[in-house]
Amino acid sequence: MRRSSRPSPLKPRKAPSQPRAAETVASIIEAAAQVLESAGLEGFNTNAVARRAGVSIGSLYQYFPGKDALTIALMRREARLFYEDASKGLDQPTGEAAMDYLIRAAVRQQLRRPALARLLDVEESRPALRREASGPDTFQTLLATIMGRDDMPRQKRPNLVVGDVIAIIRGMVDAAGERGEKDVKDLGRRVRAAVFGYLSVSAGCD
Amino acid sequence: MRRSSRPSPLKPRKAPSQPRAAETVASIIEAAAQVLESAGLEGFNTNAVARRAGVSIGSLYQYFPGKDALTIALMRREARLFYEDASKGLDQPTGEAAMDYLIRAAVRQQLRRPALARLLDVEESRPALRREASGPDTFQTLLATIMGRDDMPRQKRPNLVVGDVIAIIRGMVDAAGERGEKDVKDLGRRVRAAVFGYLSVSAGCD
């Protein structure tokens, strides 16, 4: 695996101004998702993505300055998708209902394309990607907002709790995806049990 | 020269009969751990491991028939370390105490070498490795035994619950390791909160 000596650039090479270019970019990103799903991290290479997208490798590099930039773009697409769904939960009357909604959204997201979600989680742990992948609208800020609602238990160390809750959700949901679970409702219930169990106990002790 | 097309072998190539060889094997495995920690999955290659171990690449391949076999050997070393610690928890008088001990052992294991533990978890998700890496003495069987204790809540779907609990522990503990947490006690408490919270809720609902 060649990692270029100068750290390869991570931002999209150009904002696609023309609609045709935007389509091309989108098709490349979706091709990346499909390659990741069907061939795994080992089979995830730029040539395969270009082929699947039906564009030349040269075109791919016109829009993405490197492989990592492509991965990041895919992460952002998935994050945006999730955020658009999950943020609706902020309208819920109670914090508990909002949290419930958030959990369900996370489960939905994961079970929609389980392999993809899991592999992106793995990639996200690479420092180079993690830095770039997280925009301002994240799981973290969403959760923090919800945890701040009046009806939610006060926490001594809110950041830590947010981190823990995310870890619980991610852990359970990735594992479920790997096992091939399909039932959103059932998995949602179990994750809910874990999160609310954690919150109730931790609020007391901490 | 690529000759054989059999799916690269995963078992150690030969048992080191001389003490010098045993040292070499151990130093290679430890070097693998260090390379994984310092260079990540991307930098984890057999040449780097041999260099770090201070042996030639040929020596590495005398004892490990392939890269995956080396990874598995490392997994097993860590699993054995964990199991030796965690299985002491079976002596505890109550299931709850045993579970408590198990959780603490998991936390200790993870915080001992956080990056290593996390990357091995990732590798373990590759089917080829998972099959080989898990001996009979695993986290799973340990947990299942504990869940079967009299004082633990009966579960309708014990396998699923075991999976969920492992996912919760792994998720929280990996995330904590990534954040650089060092405090075993504190993390242990929080994981305990999540697990027991989950168990109490799930036993009721399910």
Add this chain to the structure above:
Amino acid sequence: MRRSSRPSPLKPRKAPSQPRAAETVASIIEAAAQVLESAGLEGFNTNAVARRAGVSIGSLYQYFPGKDALTIALMRREARLFYEDASKGLDQPTGEAAMDYLIRAAVRQQLRRPALARLLDVEESRPALRREASGPDTFQTLLATIMGRDDMPRQKRPNLVVGDVIAIIRGMVDAAGERGEKDVKDLGRRVRAAVFGYLSVSAGCD
């Protein structure tokens, strides 16, 4: 990095669509021939071929998925050359004249590039290559056709006789090439003597 464990593919990887690519492919095949001639089977490696062809090793692998595929391509090139020459003999009025033509063609082919022809014969004995290298138009079918002519002696076991005749031709012609013989006419006469001698005797005895 060794990833796939499929038994290395033998068909050309992609048809060169641009004229530049076709040139590259041809130059690689010819380089393979030259390396084989000058360095023998021992020195026949993909890096040497690429260097001799004046292309990068990557280019070689763009067009040939493996070393064996390259060998096969070279075999086919030589086989086609031979077939184009030898099949003209089918126009001859008598079977005997056709056989004569065929023998001369074989001798010409062999003495054109003796070392190459001999080493390809050796390689062809590897089962994996033999299977792929022989198209429908081969020495065998050519010979069988000629042997079926009216004026040729009936044989009890035609397949065996074809095999024997090929073996006689190959054996004599390879040995002559190794000895450095250059005189096509002379060698042709001797091979003719052996083949017709064999046929006349074997037709009687058998």
Add this chain to the structure above:
Amino acid sequence: MRRSSRPSPLKPRKAPSQPRAAETVASIIEAAAQVLESAGLEGFNTNAVARRAGVSIGSLYQYFPGKDALTIALMRREARLFYEDASKGLDQPTGEAAMDYLIRAAVRQQLRRPALARLLDVEESRPALRREASGPDTFQTLLATIMGRDDMPRQKRPNLVVGDVIAIIRGMVDAAGERGEKDVKDLGRRVRAAVFGYLSVSAGCD
């Protein structure tokens, strides 16, 4: 395949003076034969031979200064075996009977261990080996002697004829071995037809 920069020595390292050493040498040579038969040229390596012989690789190198020396020793063993059998034919009353005997001996030799014989023929074409492998008592001298008998047809170029006859025999017999033929008598008859056919025709024309 590493061929050492200085041409590796080809003579046996030492004449085994003690009977135990002679046994070891013989067992190594036989192991080489078996490895060649069962694994082919590709699997023919010194470690495999040592393992099969039940000696350490170090011991192998005590008796043979290199891989090629081992190959040559095996060739010599087979040549001696053949010569011991074939030279009995010199007692035959006529040249024709002697030639007949020689052909049968060649066929016997080849069909005894077909794969071995074929692979040694291939190896023998490597110049480094060919030089060393042929002692004074060879197929060639034997054939030349027989061709000089009174009742054999005079040949204008006896060396060439000897070469041709050997080539015919080798070619037919190797091909038969490759096809898996087992019937010594039948193959002997066919080779006899080819050789005598060749001789009678060539004696006239030449």
Add this chain to the structure above:
DNA sequence: TATGAATGAGTGTTCATTCAT
């Protein structure tokens, strides 16, 4: 003398990236 652990140059192959067309 026998052992087998150790060596390392060499070989097949991949893939991110560039650039002439």
Add this chain to the structure above:
DNA sequence: TATGAATGAACACTCATTCAT
């Protein structure tokens, strides 16, 4: 701007050979 041929550093793995024990 789009194409895809070309590049070459990097990596997995082999095997003839050496040498300390």
